[in-house]
Amino acid sequence: MKNLILEVKNITKEVNSPEGLLTIVKDINLTVEQGKPxxxxxxSGSGKTTLLAIxxxxxxxxxGTVNLLGSEITSLDEDKRAQIRGQDVGFVFQSFHLMPRLTALDNxxxxxxxxxxPYSMDKAQEALKKVGLSKRAKHFATQLSGGEKQRVAIARSIVNKPKILFADEPTGNLDKKSSDSISDLLFSLNEIIQTTLVLVTHDLFLAEKCKEVYELSEGQIL
Ligand SMILES: Nc1ncnc2c1ncn2[C@@H]1O[C@H](COP(=O)(O)OP(=O)(O)O)[C@@H](O)[C@H]1O
Ligand SMILES: [Mg+2]
Known part of the structure; x- marks a missing residue:
């Protein structure tokens, strides 16, 4: 039996724009099996971020409907969706989203x-260790390199041991070397904490490290 942790059925997103009604994502179907990134x-503009957010x-x-970790989240209100996100879902973004005035550990x-x-300090230290950044725990976010900032953001995203991790262009702001080590880290998380990666990227080379690759064009899967 396949253990599906995400099931997306017939998802369409329309928005109002000055040019009238715009369909930015159209009739998307996909599934994610536990442990299979x-x-x-x-x-750019093909609807990746919109789809990820949904x-x-x-x-x-x-x-359309989305079943995430056994809950049909498309029929839940924001409070209930926030609860599921807080417990079982991690996020990593291109621009890190760290608090600049806080240390790595505090972030x-x-x-x-x-x-x-009550165990926030211990758990945060453990997460920083998993991303190989224990030595930078006391550094302020502004004192870190791009690659280090993304490691902190990944540590923050896995501190609750989420079952699924959504990463939107996680290497988009990094040089080649940092980009390689961040992608290695993301792909290793499934072994380290059993979290399944859903990776959004415009980098084909990176995408192809996943067995399952969905290609979006103008809001539709090719
Ligand atoms: N709230 C919105 N209102 C109008 N247009 C939007 C909105 N959100 C996204 N778009 C448009 O939808 C398209 C897809 O955007 P996005 O999902 O950010 O694509 P990607 O992440 O692949 O670059 C873009 O053309 C964008 O301008
Ligand atoms: Mg995007």
Missing amino acids: ISLVGP MAGLDLPTF VMLPLEISGD
């Missing part, structure tokens, strides 16, 4: 502090 590729429960589609602790976790 998938990638979504396509040029799959992760950050946004709602106009039509990783932040989501745990907000949820009142």
Whole structure:
């Protein structure tokens, strides 16, 4: 039996624009099996970020359903979706989204502090260790290189041991060398903490490290 952790059925997203109704994602179907990373590729503007936001429960589609980790998130309200995201979903973005005035450790602790976790410090230190950044724990985010910032962001995203990790162009702001080590790290997470990667990228080479590659063009899967 396949253990599906994400099932996307007939997802369409329409938005109002000055030019009238615009279909930015059209009739998407895809599935993700636990432990099998998938990638979504396509040029800028093809709808990757929009689709990712819908799959992760950050946004709602106009039509269609998304079942994420056993819950049909497209029929849940924002509070319930936020609860699922907080417990079982991790996010990594191109631009890191760190708090510049906080140290690496405090950035990783932040989501745990907000949820009142009494073990936030221990868990954050452990997550920084997993991304190979223990030595930079006391550095402020502004004092880190791009690759180090992304390691901190990854540590933060895995601190709750999410079952699924959505990464949107995670190497988009990095040089070749950092990009390679960040992608190696992302692909190793399934072994380290059993989290399944959903990778959005315009980098075909990176995408093809996933067995399952979905190609988007003008909002549709080719
Ligand atoms: N809220 C919105 N309103 C109008 N157009 C949008 C909105 N969000 C995205 N778009 C448009 O939808 C298309 C797909 O965007 P996006 O999902 O960000 O693509 P990608 O991540 O592949 O670059 C783009 O043309 C973008 O301008
Ligand atoms: Mg995008």
